[in-house]
Amino acid sequence: MAKFNTIGVLTSGGDAPGMNNAVRAITRRAIDNGIRVMGIYGGYSGLIRDKMRELTALDVANIENIGGTILYSDRCDEFRYEPGMQTAIATCRRHNIDAIVAIGGDGTFRGATDLSIRGIPTVGIPGSIDNDITSSDYTIGFDTAMNTVTECLDRLRDTCESHARLNVVEVMGRDCGEIALRTGIAAGAMAIAIPEVPFDEEAAIARCMKAASEGKRSMLVVVSEGVFTAEGKPYGEDLCKRLSAAWKAGTFCAEPKFARLAHIVRGGSPTLRDRLTATEMGAFAVDLLLEGKSDVVVIEREGRLCAREITSALANDKMYKKKLADGALDKFTAEQVAEMKALCELRTADIGRLYDIHLSLCMGK
Numbered sequence: 001m002a003k004f005n006t007i008g009v010l011t012s013g014g015d016a017p018g019m020n021n022a023v024r025a026i027t028r029r030a031i032d033n034g035i036r037v038m039g040i041y042g043g044y045s046g047l048i049r050d051k052m053r054e055l056t057a058l059d060v061a062n063i064e065n066i067g068g069t070i071l072y073s074d075r076c077d078e079f080r081y082e083p084g085m086q087t088a089i090a091t092c093r094r095h096n097i098d099a100i101v102a103i104g105g106d107g108t109f110r111g112a113t114d115l116s117i118r119g120i121p122t123v124g125i126p127g128s129i130d131n132d133i134t135s136s137d138y139t140i141g142f143d144t145a146m147n148t149v150t151e152c153l154d155r156l157r158d159t160c161e162s163h164a165r166l167n168v169v170e171v172m173g174r175d176c177g178e179i180a181l182r183t184g185i186a187a188g189a190m191a192i193a194i195p196e197v198p199f200d201e202e203a204a205i206a207r208c209m210k211a212a213s214e215g216k217r218s219m220l221v222v223v224s225e226g227v228f229t230a231e232g233k234p235y236g237e238d239l240c241k242r243l244s245a246a247w248k249a250g251t252f253c254a255e256p257k258f259a260r261l262a263h264i265v266r267g268g269s270p271t272l273r274d275r276l277t278a279t280e281m282g283a284f285a286v287d288l289l290l291e292g293k294s295d296v297v298v299i300e301r302e303g304r305l306c307a308r309e310i311t312s313a314l315a316n317d318k319m320y321k322k323k324l325a326d327g328a329l330d331k332f333t334a335e336q337v338a339e340m341k342a343l344c345e346l347r348t349a350d351i352g353r354l355y356d357i358h359l360s361l362c363m364g365k
């Protein structure tokens with residue numbers, strides 16, 4: 001079993017409900033194994049600026065139901081460059097921090113890998129409302145965010161039904177359409193636009209016109225923030241403006257309204273799923289360090305937690321998002337590349353299957 005004196009824990013990137021449960025689990029699992037824990041405040045910036053303090057078991061009591069992150073978060077540009085990283089390493093040495101658990105998304109994992117390469121063992125935990133870490137079936141915060149979006153959609157449905165309106169609703173997710181797709185299905189949206197599937201606007205409008213002519217009063221169109229017009233404008237808002245003009249001209253069936261849920265979706269008390277997953281992932285991350293693992297990210301696959309090398313997880317993400325640089329796969333074996341491709345195919349098939357269900361339920365096939 002690897003020996004550690006002190007481990008650091010930080011949260012970085014967009015906050016996500018459940019991060020606090022992970023912080024609590026990491027802290028208590030480590031203390032239970034005789035390890036000191038330093039809470040690093042404000043992500044990698046906190047490491048650079050030496051913003052940290054020791055966390056006791058009591059410090060992480062009663063945070064199970066609190067949204068956001070008690071350790072605060074940041075998107076730290078300075079940490080991308082060598083001087084920033086060296087300052088961070090010096091801070092770790094000064095506090096005898098001999099390992100770090102970093103909770104966040106792909107940017108956080110890039111930072112974790114940089115630390116491991118420079119001699120500080122690290123384990124990453126996927127924390128992001130977006131569910132956009134290709135290697136993991138789940139990222140902490142996704143369930144809470146989807147529940148919040150679904151509640152908002154239900155509320156918008158009520159007022160749309162009263163006024164015979166259509167609401168175009170833009171939801172977060174960066175370049176991942178998971179939140180939009182799943183909540184759109186859950187709330188019975190007439191149309192869902194996500195980056196992963198080409199959106200047939202003409203068919204969607206025809207569907208709305210037909211449904212309205214048959215007596216449907218309320219309609220929801222859910223658009224992921226990662227969908228843009230050819231000119232690079234946010235698609236949802238642009239669509240709503242065009243539908244508004246058509247409605248005023250008498251050629252569209254319902255008065256359209258636009259809502260951008262934005263950061264509302266990131267706040268709030270974590271759901272049971274997020275609390276439990278975050279707790280399990282936090283404890284597992286400490287166990288991985290004790291087993292001597294480093295430069296790995298905790299992932300969930302088919303209901304079980306396991307570890308995956310950060311570099312291969314990041315490459316898999318890039319492959320899925322078709323952003324692989326030339327030669328990026330050279331360091332991986334043919335077997336690893338085949339596994340990455342299989343995972344991308346699985347993710348694409350899952351999205352396709354759900355999108356197909358959506359289309360058939362709103363009679364769009």
Ligand code: F6P
Pocket residue numbers: 014075105128129130172173174225266
């Ligand atoms: O990655 C989480 C996320 O909430 C994305 O859905 C969104 O695009 C982004 O963060 C917003 O970031 P910021 O809080 O920096 O505006």
